[in-house]
Amino acid sequence: MSTRIRVGLFVTCLVDLVRPQVGFAAVKLLEQASCDVTIPRVQTCCGQPAWNAGVDEDARDIARNVIAAFEGFDYVVAPSGSCAGMIKRHYTEVFENDPAWLPRARALAAKTHELLSFLVKVRGIDAVRATYAGSVCYHDSCSSRREMGVVDEPRQLLASVDGLTLKEIADRETCCGFGGLFSVKYPEISERIADTKITDVLATGAETLTGGDLGCLLHLAGRMRRDGKNIAVRHVAEILADMGDDPALGQPAK
């Protein structure tokens, strides 16, 4: 019998609101990897919007809620490099001058992972049981790539999906222009950066754009939808969990 480990799933506020499917996909993948998954009901958001806007007191309050809700698990996993990065890389900054909470923030950071790197690096998963027809390109979110060091794991798992051909975007390192509130504070700059990324995405000829962060994907899907570009956009967990049948982001129900 394999050892079951207790994972607290940090669903993320965007998945909760816009794409619950990603949450169910994450649960499925984690259970397949012999994890007992718990979803604390008190979770709301990781606090990143407040922290990045410099509203430190709100970020602290929200982060305390996350720490209290998740510190009892063996691991904390999020289907997002951005939210996982907030907990892993920035909570210790949030509580830099708070001796009571800093050790707790450090302890949580140490066991927090982005979903795909958790599956591959911690659980030793190297393939999934899933089918997805067509060619797919994976967008590296900046926080997955740079804060969480997730680069090879999504590609390795996607390559194991039946029927799927993986294409690569020429420039894998440049931001898509989302940047959270940046996208609404400076929409035209965000638009130009998105369009540059979208040009690269379309040049791959892939039928589906996927990625590990719903923020980037909503931004890119929303921009393509506005601009009349037709390519399916969906979170990588949906594809890997064999749940890639729902309408793609921003697409009408079948």
Place this chain on the structure above:
Amino acid sequence: MNQDPRQFPKAAREALNDPLLRPALTRMKMNFAARRAHGVHAYGDFETLRVAGRDIRDYSVTHLDELLETLEASVNARGGKVHWAATAEDARQAVLAILRETDAKTVTKGKSMVTEEIQLNPFLEANGIVPVETDLGEYIVQLRHEPPSHIIAPAFHLTKEQVADTFRLEHTKLDPNRSLVERNTLVQEARAVLRAKFEAADAGITGANFLAAAEGAAIIVTNEGNGDLTRLLPRTHIVVTGIEKVVRDMNDVSILLRLLPRSATGQAISTYVSIMAGPVGERAEQRGFHIVLVDNGRSKLIGTEAQDVLRCIRCSACINHCPIYGAIGGHAYGAVYMGPLGAALNPGVMGVAETGHHANASTFCGRCAEVCPVMIPLPKIMRHWRAVEHAQGLAPKSLTFGLALWAFAAKRPRLYRLGASLLARALKLFGRDGAVHALPLMQGWFAVRDFPAPQGKTFQEQWQARR
């Protein structure tokens, strides 16, 4: 040309609509990023070098007072003179005093961002002294009365046709019907014009990439050789630079010289490295060597969360890899330092009220910090300025209000779950064919994109129902 950082959003929109700027930015981005990547790869263990560079510069920033005293003593011992300038005005006056003393009428200049920062050229002109920029790009933007749009490629935003038009307009003594089609013809023309200026100059002004305290030396890197002509031909040489450029000695400089050109242009070493320590050449004793050390707001960053930005060696790697700069270029910032460097530095020296946009115009993608040769945590410093902006009540009211409303709910899980359920349903209701196309109060998002409609019920609702 935007000269007001508060007008950043408007200037950025204009830049986005400039048809000549876009191809120039695309070329610039690809060139610099590819060259740096090649230079770093060819070196090998660049990460260890970055750590060494960070430590050297960190030592400088935390020991500025003693290093600067050592520097002054060393410069004096070599027959030079150090001038201290607390403000931009002090720096301008110091330069003017030296020029007046030597009765200088014409000065040649090597590229120096600090002289841009202290607005030296218009000041000299107003005092009857003619400054001539000798770096080709800087010369071109000077002729066009524009500020540099990049700290090491000041005229990259211009096409060669624009440069040809400028030369025809300004070089009035040359045949108006000459051909200026080829890039090389333009370079040769600038060379010929500038050669005469070099010979006529009474004084030369350069910046400094580094100051070596123990040796009393200023070091500059150039690719055109104009730095040497500027400092050697006239009888007086003035170095104008920031106080934070000082390092312990030439050993430190030798490490930093491995980092700087590779990070900037991907070169293993720049074409010229000029080490300037005291008056040299024929009748050295009659020549003047001056270093004007400019503070202008730098020292007040020491001991703050922005201190690390003083490590900067002005290589421009952060700028070259910045998606924001890559979309809008340098002029939109309305400040001498642009991109991530400007975003971390300007709010500290020019004020948050003035340059808050610079710190906000970042996606925090982190590429700047990743390529910085001295490991400055640029996004972390930008975030610090956002916190200062918020604490001082300077952030935009609509944004602050929206965030406060959201945070109020995010701290109350039960209220949050209810709000999220309602919002998910409302968004689904407003959706047409899977996407929402417009919503009141969400102008920023819907100005350029739709919003993919939610699936209906929130994850939390569905999860509870399934249990």
